[in-house]
Amino acid sequence: MRYWLIAAALLALPAWAQVSAEQPWTRATPPGAKVGGGFMKLRSSGAADRVVGASSPVAGRVEMHITVREGDVMKMREVTAFEVPAGGTFELKPGGAHLMLMDLKRPLKKGEKVPLTLKLEKGGELKLELTVEEMGARQPAHQRH
Ligand SMILES: [Cu+2]
Numbered sequence: 001m002r003y004w005l006i007a008a009a010l011l012a013l014p015a016w017a018q019v020s021a022e023q024p025w026t027r028a029t030p031p032g033a034k035v036g037g038g039f040m041k042l043r044s045s046g047a048a049d050r051v052v053g054a055s056s057p058v059a060g061r062v063e064m065h066i067t068v069r070e071g072d073v074m075k076m077r078e079v080t081a082f083e084v085p086a087g088g089t090f091e092l093k094p095g096g097a098h099l100m101l102m103d104l105k106r107p108l109k110k111g112e113k114v115p116l117t118l119k120l121e122k123g124g125e126l127k128l129e130l131t132v133e134e135m136g137a138r139q140p141a142h143q144r145h
Helices: 002-012
Strands: 019-027 036-044 049-055 059-070 073-079 082-084 089-092 098-104 113-120 124-133
Touching: 019 113, 036 049, 036 082, 036 124, 049 059, 082 089
Parallel strands: 019 124
Antiparallel strands: 019 036, 036 089, 036 098, 049 082, 049 113, 059 073, 059 098, 113 124
16 A cells, blocks of 8 residues: 555656746747747756657647757757756747747637647656747747748
8 A cells, every 4th residue: 555655646746857837838820830839948946857859739740949040040950859957947939949839730829728748858748838929020930931
């Protein structure tokens, strides 16, 4: 019995599940758009961890991108992980590192919440909801690709 209780406690609250996402958001997309962004601040209250994957029911797949400068042009590059430092933060924001929702199955509407799951190397799955903000003029150029 005692073992069962311990196992249940470990499953419910793994000691290493220390990464949380603050203010996850995305942008509304025009009809026919195939991609959207995903932004948030990831915070670890303990050990370092890495985001090694992501998925959402509204997207065919979700990639992890960073933005790099090549001459005068900002380009996106896919990476295999985002590193969240021990006791620190990693910010996903327009013009920087971000999640890329690929092959959108439908437009994202302002005000709705879009489910998204992050896969952490140590912490397992982190389920969250992206708040859909309005389509903005500050939409990064890469959203057209
Ligand atoms: Cu991107």
